[in-house]
């Protein structure tokens with residue numbers, strides 16, 4: 001990628017601090033404690049992090065829906081606190097929840113969004129037609145949205161966010177609940193918007209494969225600050241060595257201590273039934289790892305070796321894997337905070 005100066009940032013957060021009050025006699029919650037990152041024009045920037053890390057709060061501040069206690073944020077060079085009206089013109093926002101009216105057709109939904117953004121009827125019509133074609137919705141354009149598949153409805157959500165040709169698009173979990181083909185179509189379209197149209201996309205996602213595939217750069221957020229930032233490739237190559245992953249027949253809290261005794265293995269973590277570690281020479285490490293577990297009476301179902309993945313990067317910085325969206329159970333979410 002061509003080096004881009006920070007002064008050319010399309011999106012910039014500097015030392016954002018945000019505290020929420022939670023009622024009388026209760027301590028306030030610190031959501032952001034000095035969070036900073038920036039994204040260059042025409043790129044996809046991924047924001048990753050566990051539940052409660054501060055991603056939504058960051059997006060709310062950048063999109064003028066919330067005000068920071070301190071720090072600053074700019075969109076296309078415009079200060080969000082000083083000129084929220086101008087920022088709103090420059091951004092599109094695609095939330096997790098559908099923003100469409102299910103009883104109206106795709107065309108009607110898009111025309112309404114265009115008119116709300118102050119577009120002329122003619123411009124709105126032309127833009128709606130263009131987006132309907134681009135997202136492959138032409139055959140369904142005049143049917144109520146309530147008859148759409150999940151993938152079609154999600155594409156329409158993204159099209160709504162694009163109606164007024166924003167410079168920066170906020171995409172919150174764009175592919176949650178989509179089947180593999182619909183996910184891949186959505187990825188293709190997101191990459192195209194950034195590349196061909198020089199639109200900057202801020203993507204929040206729990207899917208590390210999505211961030212790996214789409215993000216030019218990404219930040220991992222935890223406890224209200226950025227704990228790692230860079231291109232997916234840089235972040236992965238910062239982790240030296242092979243990842244060793246062992247699946248246990250049942251979770252066993254003794255496993256990390258048992259594996260500490262294998263000298264070539266480091267950074268050992270246990271996550272459910274999965275034990276992970278890192279080693280400079282995977283082929284040499286695997287036999288003593290399996291022998292140590294067997295000796296301790298810990299049953300193993302499989303063992304694999306892999307080059308570092310974004311999962312490993314995330315694990316290193318956050319300490320556990322992201323929860324799979326759709327699997328959330330409130331207690332697990334609470335425990336993950």
Ligand SMILES: Nc1ncnc2c1ncn2[C@@H]1O[C@H](COP(=O)(O)OP(=O)(O)OP(=O)(O)O)[C@@H](O)[C@H]1O
Pocket residue numbers: 020021022029030031049050051052053054055056057058
């Ligand atoms: N309106 C609010 N009032 C009180 N606390 C809040 C409010 N909104 C967020 N928080 C708290 O601020 C912290 C950051 O929350 P935030 O929603 O920004 O995290 P997140 O990374 O987006 O999480 P998720 O992935 O679950 O959406 C959490 O501890 C959360 O409970």
